Every structure is written in C-alpha cells, then in structure tokens.
Amino acid sequence: MAIHLENVGIAVRDLDEAVAFFTDLGLTEVGRDTVSGEWADTAVGLDGNHAKIAMLQTPDGDGRLELFEYLHPDAIETEPTLPNEIGMHRVAFSVDDLEESLAIAARHGCHPLRGVANYRDVYRLTYLRGPSGILVMLAEDLTRS
Numbered sequence: 001m002a003i004h005l006e007n008v009g010i011a012v013r014d015l016d017e018a019v020a021f022f023t024d025l026g027l028t029e030v031g032r033d034t035v036s037g038e039w040a041d042t043a044v045g046l047d048g049n050h051a052k053i054a055m056l057q058t059p060d061g062d063g064r065l066e067l068f069e070y071l072h073p074d075a076i077e078t079e080p081t082l083p084n085e086i087g088m089h090r091v092a093f094s095v096d097d098l099e100e101s102l103a104i105a106a107r108h109g110c111h112p113l114r115g116v117a118n119y120r121d122v123y124r125l126t127y128l129r130g131p132s133g134i135l136v137m138l139a140e141d142l143t144r145s
Helices: 015-025 038-044 098-107
Strands: 008-011 028-036 050-057 064-072 091-094 117-119 123-129 135-141
Touching: 015 028, 015 050, 015 064, 015 098, 028 064, 098 123, 098 135
Parallel strands: 008 064, 091 135
Antiparallel strands: 028 050, 050 064, 117 123, 123 135
C-alpha cells in the first residue's frame, strides 16, 4: 500500500493572521476556500461544519499546511499545547537562516519559548509560539555550508 502525507491541518483563531505569519516565514499560499455542506459534515464529523480554509506549501512543494478558521460550530479555545503533551504537537520547518526566521517571527509577536539550542553542532533550533498558540519548531542545518 502506498502512502503520502498530504498536509497537516491546524485550526486557528484568525486565518489572515496565521497566513501572514507562515507566508512571511517562506511558505506560499496555494489557495483559499470556504467549506460547508453535507460532505464537510460527514468528512469532519461535525454537524453544520463551516470553515474558511487556506492551503500553504513549502517552496519545494513537498510540505503543506491547511489552516482553517471555524465559522460554525464555534471554535473552542484550549490552553496552548505544551511540548510534553500527548497528541498533535507542533509543526517543524528547516530554515536556511535561523536568525532571519526569528526576526520575521518577532515581527508577528512570536518569540522562542526559551532560546536557541545547538544540537551536536548539527542543528540550531528553537520552539516558538505562532498564531493561535501553535507550537512551531525552526531548525537550521549547520552541516550545510
């Protein structure tokens, strides 16, 4: 059986804010839509499912994020996920320049949870809170020179 990761879906409070953050980091917006109807209720398992969505992809075309803002039913606020909680956890990106990526994130009010770490002189990496409290990992490969 063949399998391919299609995308990672993330519910957000404000679709425009989340799209701005991820496109500033370097993803490309591929499209937007509003979804609702019986097919959406069935697929998602929510009656009256109605959401605005945006599909983003990485420059290489291999990674995709589907961001969605619920119009109905009402979105449910939860506490931001902690790094050690079970379940959907974070989205991770390789970046060419960690400092530049952190400057972009800072313009959106997003900063490292603690700081930037060095993993065995292979990666410089950090976790930060993106829009809607999304955990985002940014990693710069130090072996690429």
